[in-house]
Amino acid sequence: MTPFVADVLIPAGKIVAVILYPMVMVVVMIWLERRVVALIQGRLGPNRVGFQGIAQPVADALKLFFKEDIRQRQADAFLFNIAPILVMFSSLLAFCFVPLGEPIRIGTYTLTLWIAESPVGLLIILGLSSVSVFGVIFGGWASNSKYPLMGALRSVVQVLSYEIPLGLTVLTVAFVARSMDLVEIVRRQESAGVWYGFLMPVSFVVFWISAVAETNRAPFDLPEAESELVAGYHTEYSGMKFAFFYMAEYAHMVLVSSLVVLLFFGGWLPPLGGVKALAFLHAVPGFVWYLVKIMFFLYLYVWIRATFPRYRFDSLIRLVWKWLIPLSLLNFLAIALVRFLL
Amino acid sequence: MPDAASDRFEIRQAVDQLSARFPGEVLAVAVEKGETAVHLGKKGLILVLRFLKEELGFNALEDIVVLDNLRTAAEGGPRFTVLYQVGRFPAAVRLRLAVAVGEDEILDSAVPVYRSADWAEREAYDMFGLRFDGHPDLRRIYMPEDFEGHPLRKDFPLQGRDGGV
Amino acid sequence: MTEDLSKQPFLLARADDLITWAQKNSLWPFGSGLACCAIEMIATAAARFDIARFGMELFRASPRQADLFIVAGTVTNKMAPVIRRLWDQMPDPKWALAMGNCAIGGGPFPTYSVLQGVDKIIPVDVYVAGCPPTPQGLIHGLMTLQEKIARSHPTKEILDPHARRSL
């Protein structure tokens, strides 16, 4: 294993993998969403383009690529162009810190299935995921027309107020696992034998609700409310810029689902890992379990979108300030007490 | 035909009270196909409407119909007839008030009495050019602001004058 | 492809195929309905006739993200400038489908306030007759539009901007 291979080829390969991973997941996610929503609504969904419509997202992306790219005269040029890049960039960058599985030993070299492992990986991901709010704000505000402006204002208030319960519940996990490093958290869950999702159900539920709100997904999709604000903050975007917003939303969903799986459902651990009788489950590589769990949560996203009506703005804010934040505070207090007593 | 005995009695009673209260205004009363039409003078219209609404409880002004009798009117006869379709519900009593109006005479607006007359009068203005004094905001309702002429007049061609855009 | 490839520059022909395949299979209609035909358009997108199979069920509310403008209903003189402005706001490779007799030629309304046909203000690619056309009729119109897109040559436009959009 010459240093050249170890220092250049493998990291380069990993970087390509980390970029490809969300892209593939986004393509699968777009197809999954349109098919699942269709089946819930009693219709077929795209099944003509490619096998069972799997090439549909590819066709969409390619078509958007060849669309004319319109920017309004009165739109603020710099902010208008930077917004989609910011939204896309923050989601992709966060994927570098998401570990995909246990390190694999190949001969003498251990291949680590992530790019950067830092003791504060969790914090960086949360930070990056709130950077995408800037993209939404710039996009809505720079388009200089009323509906996007309202969409941007709504998303500012919504995402900022949902950051607090998100942060608090993540804090409880870090508190119990005594580390902010995601790999460490998963190992802790393995040694503890029980996943944090079952240990702290309240944290999981509050985290999941604020995660859905964080990614502007139904029933919290007020910033891009189709029936009220025409198309919300990305009304003025067309062509590839709109594709960035469209894909960034899905990438953000995949990111948040992988966070939920890592924090609360033991990342790549097989279910009931400790039980000796189910030892054969370890034969299945960790990455597969990880993917199955993520797909479940992505399915949950789509399921929620197809069933619930949309919140009104004031009930949305009342929900977070009157319910989620006090709940997460109490939950954090309870867990601190339990740990102190044990 | 809903002209059950009770309806007829209530309508006749209402009409009798009306002509007793406004002898000068009520010009003629016609009953045709079970519907009663009262022809009124122009001046007393609002007083009659208010009397019907407050005392006799005719709580609904269902419709304002404008007729252009350009060809049918006798020489020098009034160009337009404005019909106020008034009803009392749920007792299901219905009355029609007819007012004759010349080409550029101004009628008093019924909005102070019946709020639902607002758009009906704007439509009458837009389609026939009838002006209503006291209407809060008399503008065209269907046609674009810069449209000249009043389409529903008999002398307005069906295809319009300037051929559209 | 119907043309013989010898005349067509080989590389561009392949690029044309790819671009038109993508444009054909992800036609996002513009969610604007005017009158009765709009109800049949929605019924076409609903569960029974489901144009989602062709990838068209994303009715974009904003003209910026739509490729196909289905003019579904009567275009009155008061609405005509609005339709024209919406058409101009749509990004370029865009197509128009005149749905219903009113959009094609004024339909049953030869009156002072109706524009006798939407092709007086926007270039229409496909006309779907009917008052309102049945969902099957609309789907047939959409499929003819897809064939029309498959025959077009977008690369010729990219290389030579003056070339009018070849039919």
Next chain:
Amino acid sequence: MAFKEIDLNMGPQHPSTHGVLRLKLAVDNEVVLRVEPVIGYLHRGMEKLWESLTYTQVVPLTDRLDYIASLSNNLGYVLAAEKLAGIDVPRRARWIRIVLVELQRLASHLAWLGFMANDIGAMSVLLYGFEARETVLDLFEEYCGARLTIHGIRIGGVPRDIDAAFAVRVRKVLDGIPKWLGDIRALLDENRIWKQRTVGVGRIDAADAVAYGLTGPSLRASGVDWDMRKALPYSSYDEFDFEVPLGRNGDVYDRYLVRLEEINQSIRIVRQALDGLPEGEFSAKVPRVLKVAPGEVFHTIEAPKGVLGFYIKSNGTDKPERVKMKSPSFINLQSLEHMCKGNLFSDVVGILGSLDIVLGEIDK
């Protein structure tokens, strides 16, 4: 800081204005101050056109007024014309008409349910509502070949007779509708988000409703018991027994419940009509060229959107001198501002949906 209100424009093209309606809103960051509807974008000049057509030619054009409930427009016009011409319609024809019109009310309410739920965000209900409506449209297509602009009621009666096989299929469709409604009600009735978006929103009390001339389910949701089928029974409605559902506090949620209950009542009426269908002619003999003696008539029916009235004046020829249509949505839309004041911007969408307006009928 000087208070500056934004004046928003829900323009003639907007996903949730149900057609080409334009709303000029004055909004103080999301709280609605003033709403001014601007109409006329679909004004096709129907009344002018009617004056140049014969009595029978006008009927297919009435389909295009309220194009979601075209049969009730037909019935409104045809009853007025028959009253004017003094044509007596045989009892079987009247009963067949009631079957068709009540099925049309069913289809119109299902379409309304889909549009309103989609505006408030529950988009699956749009698909469920439309699928249930498709089963009813199949019946119309089988009866006279058209799905939306049906022209299924003519002057003097109905175009075709109803045979037993058709009645069986109608009953099968009627059995299917409650199942669809059950799913939708389970999804929406007790849904916390739905109730937050609809209870207490766009409230109008009985006195204001009557003052604004509101009619139809929106009025009955405020507790006013006024249904033209009971107040002035027409086309032998008095031979059927059905209740008129009433709401209490006249908000969006009550209008939603009243219309759902009306669907059940319509099903009851159609069943009674099919069971007791009398024998006889399905259409009266009407001369090919119908000349009507001079006279005038004003007749109203209970359309799904409200009280639909037709005023016809004849001059002895075969063409009407003047036909004026009293449109329920035209009057109902005037009370939109009263309902929207003080609510949030996203409620305007819900309130507009609950009023169930159709632009074809407003703009004529």
